[in-house]
Amino acid sequence: MFELKSLSHASIPRALEKVERYRLLNEPWQAESICLDVLEIDPENQQALVMLLLSLTDQFDQGAADLFKQAQEVVSRLHSEYEQAYYAGIICERRAKAQLNQGAPGSGVIAYHWLREAMNAYEKAETLRPLGNDDALLRWNTCARVIMRNRHIAAREERVEVFVTME
Numbered sequence: 001m002f003e004l005k006s007l008s009h010a011s012i013p014r015a016l017e018k019v020e021r022y023r024l025l026n027e028p029w030q031a032e033s034i035c036l037d038v039l040e041i042d043p044e045n046q047q048a049l050v051m052l053l054l055s056l057t058d059q060f061d062q063g064a065a066d067l068f069k070q071a072q073e074v075v076s077r078l079h080s081e082y083e084q085a086y087y088a089g090i091i092c093e094r095r096a097k098a099q100l101n102q103g104a105p106g107s108g109v110i111a112y113h114w115l116r117e118a119m120n121a122y123e124k125a126e127t128l129r130p131l132g133n134d135d136a137l138l139r140w141n142t143c144a145r146v147i148m149r150n151r152h153i154a155a156r157e158e159r160v161e162v163f164v165t166m167e
Contacts, residue, residue, distance in 0.1 A: 016047055061097075123140065
């Protein structure tokens, strides 16, 4: 329908600054668009990939199911094993938050699942983290606190069957 215009390589730093601004202004779709423009001319730009991933997760509350899959695909393009684990955790944590915000029946059980997935990813990132980088620990603690403070967030109760023997 339209032929998109290409950025110059020299404009990448300024474009990425705009991504931060649009995310802060709560306009993640604009931030996403800029990241896609940057990645069109520099497909391996790690900063643009991280910002794209965050822009996608910023939109989870809007309920677009394909955003989760897109964010997961972006994680696989990150070069650092630590960043792959850490941002996989971010994706799961933000999915849990979106689930809670929807407030549908059973959302607490689903949110619990995604928070535990996030915590597992953060535990993996913890083992890979660079010296002095405790970001994964901070995120893990946040997930744990959310679970502990919210009585609606709980693991699915295991169904226990009791057999009574009649004599």
